[in-house]
Amino acid sequence: MRKLVKQPAAHAEHTPLLKPARHESAVRQVSGTARYVDDIPAPDSLCYVSVGTTNVASGTLQALELAAVWQSPGVIDVITIADIPGHTDIGPVFGGDPILLDTEVKFHGQPVFAVLAETEEQARVAATKAEMSFTGAPAILTTDAALVADSKVRPTHEFGRGDIDAALASAPMTASGHLSVGGQEHLYLEGQVSLAIPEEEDRLSIYTSSQHPSEVQKLVAEVLGVKLHRVAVDMRRMGGGFGGKESQAAQWACLAAVFAWRTQRAVKMRLPRMLDMQATGKRHPFENDYHIGFDASGKMHGARITVAGNCGHSPDLSDAIVDRAMFHTDNAYQLGASKITGHRLKTHIVSHTAFRGFGGPQGLIMAELMMDVVARKTGLDPLTVRKRNLYSPQNGMITPYGMELEQDILPSLIERLENDAHYWQRREALTRFNQQSPIIKKGLSLTPVKFGISFTAKHLNQAGALIHIYTDGSVQVNHGGTEMGQGLHTKVGQIVAHEFGISLDNIEVTATRTDKVPNTSPTAASSGTDLNGKAAQNACITLKQRLAELFAEEFGVAPDSVTFADGKVSSGDHALPFTQLVQNAYMARISLSSTGYYRTPKIYYDRDTGSGRPFFYFANGAAVSEVRVDTLTGEYTVDKVDILHDVGTSLNPAIDRGQIEGGFIQGMGWLTTEDLRWDDSGKLISNNLATYKIPAIGDTPAHFNVELFDRPNAEDSIYHSKAVGEPPLMLAMSVWCAIKDAVSSLADYRIDPAIPAPATPEKVLTAITALQEGKNHAN
Structure with missing residues (x-):
């Protein structure tokens, strides 16, 4: 296309661009x-769906008696997988996600049948009246068990550069260890909900809370056995998504559509909060290992890293999620020789899915862990180690997957933040405080973020x-x-x-x-x-x-x-x-x-060679966090946070700041309080807000400064801006590292304490006790 029209000046009087315009809604x-889906005026024919679910995590369905469900007051229709007219597998990329249970039980809480009734309460009551029996089978419920059983949803992938064995063998100093990284519940304010309205002949309108309306359209059409042009999907706004409505909103839209098709009535399906938490996937938990080589100056010589994602029972989006975890194990650092391995493990747990950062945080945390370990082994300040290993022309600009970095932003960004936040003065004051305070210990950490922007599945760009x-x-x-x-x-x-x-x-x-x-x-x-x-x-x-x-x-x-x-x-x-x-x-x-x-131009990745340019550009940022830890209880507070974040040329500074603040707090929750728990039967027991703690307003640091790093994107993005949705979440690594810093003061900063994520007070206290007793052998 010929571009003969001049671009208007950004400073034109009436342009809203580059200004803090308020959110349109x-x-x-x-x-x-x-108006959200549940606010749409109800059609006269509206009826409601609920589902009956399994109470075992593994096994085979032996008997299903639905007579009492049919006889329950208000019931209009009941379906099982045998009643689906078209496709029964609704996996978004690979197969493995049946719309309802066939015979093999995938996880505890899997939908077995669906019931349609005149009211929402009648549907939910009826769904409890089925009689089901299962033949039990051993369930794989943990990442470790899946590794032992070699249970995978997709093949293992590897990439790296240089001779890692030689680098580790010749390194003056080495360290190895393990990190458990927990998952995270999306906990969007608006739960999963869809409304299906039959139109003329075999046409259907779907109103859904989904991040991917075209996928909902495709899967509804396939489930019904009709062409896509017969299905129209409308999505005005969501009350939060965070990745939880990228692939997993489709199942509920499909079930509503099947009933609307069968009855020619408007049908709504809205999951109650507890069922929503039990029947939808989370951020993937990971079990990660590292073996690194370095020298007394803190410079990395090589790293062998393995990330193992607990994908749940099906592939869902896990292949790309584990890929992104692998792509971010270096974060901002030149690791030297490297070998990165990523396992996609299959368990009898709900299929985990996209979550803000899409696997990147679970990989990036390994880079920050390794920098802390090197700092404790060498006796250097963690910030010194981080700065000495940053990607730079001197250290090298090639990632483990062969992408050459074209912008060298982080050294100047970090220097500005450490000066503006008075990092070194605070470090001195904090060290003096810890020497004089026997119970309360303070911790400080500055951590950077280098996050790749683009879908790793090229066709989605x-x-x-x-x-x-x-x-x-x-x-x-x-x-x-x-x-x-x-x-x-x-x-x-x-x-x-x-x-x-x-x-x-x-x-x-x-x-x-x-x-x-x-x-x-x-x-x-x-x-x-x-x-x-x-x-x-x-x-x-x-x-x-x-x-x-x-x-x-x-x-x-x-x-x-x-x-x-x-x-x-x-x-x-x-x-x-x-x-x-x-x-x-x-x-x-x-x-x-x-x-x-x-x-999007320029992007590609060759899985056979493990090299390419999977990202158009990188968004960068850094955060300084200061915490206080009570060594008698493991409790802590986050006192101060200073953030400097790179959004290129900000299209809307107010919205960008809001995204940075919200992303940071959500990341802080993942790394500190949000603790997913399943019992021995595979049932999710952190299934409501009484048992699952997200950050509240009282957890927000009293000192919380956010500044934008004003440098246009070197790539031809829209007005040279940069993405801001996911990268700020990973700035919260500074909180986790600061907690470890506080605990490490108990050992004169010579040991990096083994604190899994999330670093709940119980886990912090366990690390304190182990360190005080000299039993911490993690590093």
Whole structure:
């Protein structure tokens, strides 16, 4: 496409770009008028779905008696897998996810049958009345058990550089150890919910809380045995997703669709919180190992790292998730020679799925652990070790998977943060405090983040948009991304307003719909604005070209001299209000509607060679956290946090700061309080907010500073901005490392305490006790 239209200046008076515009739904959300799926006015025929689930984790279904379910008050219909008209496996990438139980039990809480009733309460009561019996079978419930049994959902993958055996053998110093990394419950405010409404003949409308409407469309069509164009999926907004609605929203939409198809009635399926937590996947727990070589200066010579993801019973998205964990085991550091191995382990647990960071955090934590271990072994400050191993022209800029880093941001970013946050002065004061305080110990840590931006599945790095300009100058935008509170629609609206040089009030971003923009990718991998913003921009460029040519013809100027800014279209001394030019275009029979498309350039990865460029660019950041630990109880508080984060050219500083703050607190929860627990039968017992603790407002540090690192993205992203959704979560590594720093003071900073994640007070106290008794042999 010829780009003859000039880009408007970012400082144009009426552009909302690069300014802290409020979230497009903010007023509606705080006033309670924002419409979610459960707020859609109920059709007269509406009825409700619930499911009956297994009470064993492994075995075979022997008998299923549903007579009492049918006889329960209000029941309209009951189905099992035998009643599904089309496909019964709804795995998003690979097979292994039956819509309902066939014969083999996959996990405790697996849906066996579904019941439709006149009210939600009637459906839930009826679902409890089935009589089921199972032939038991041994269940694999832990990562260690899966490793012993060689139980995998996908093959193991490896990559690396150099001769790792030689590097470890010749290194002056070595260390090895193990880290258990817990999972995390998504705990979105709005649970899983879908509404299916039958339309004419065999057509169906689906309203769903999903990050991937096109996948819901595809799976509903396949389950019903119809073509995709018969199914329209509408997704206006989610009350949170965090990855939990990328693949696992589809099952509930499919079940609602089957009942709507069978009964020709509107059907809603909404999971109650406890069932939602039991029947949907989490962030993958990992069991990781390392063996590293280094020298007395703290420089790394080599690293052999194994990451083992507990994937649950099916592949779901686990292949790509473990890949991303492997890609991030280096974080910001040149490891020297390397060999990275990733296992995808199969257990009789709910199938784990995407979660903010998509495996990256579970790999990145290993890099921070290794830096701390090197610091304790050499007697150096952990920040010194981190800085000496940063990717740089001196240390090398090639990752273990062969990607050459093109930007050297972190050394200057870290230097600015350590100075602004007074790291070294605080380190001295903290050391003095710990020498004088027998019970309370303080810890301090500065940790960086280098997070790759792009889907590791190459084909997902594409997006489309549709833009209409109406004759009054107002603009309607539709794109393939979904709004889950992160401000995607706001940023896309800002982009379109900026391109046309008009007010944000003139832009309406409509619900994501599969009958407007087809074949969309999920809103995930922090790529929502990168992909959909570029697609919307490209649609604008097409429309601006048409309007500029009309303007040029009318005034006798060159089309490439025409600019759009401050509500006007101009060239030299000639100008028209944007609205007037739009009306002129309509009268001249010029189309005022256009699609836009974008695909991410440069990316590729060769699994056979274990090398490539899986990421378009990296987002960077660093955080300093200070904590206090009570060595008698293991309890701790996070007192101070200072963050400097790289978002390139910020499209909306207010939204970006909010994402950084929220991501950090969510990461802090994963690493400190959010402790998933299953009992010996495989039942999730941390299945409600009484047994699963997320951070509350009282856990937010009293001193919590967030600053943006103002440097444009060197890559041609949308206005040279950078993704901000996932990377800030990993800044919370500084809290986990600070807790370890405080405990390490008990051994004069010569031992890195073995504290698994999450570092609950119980685990911290166990590490304190072991260290005090001289029994800590982890490192």
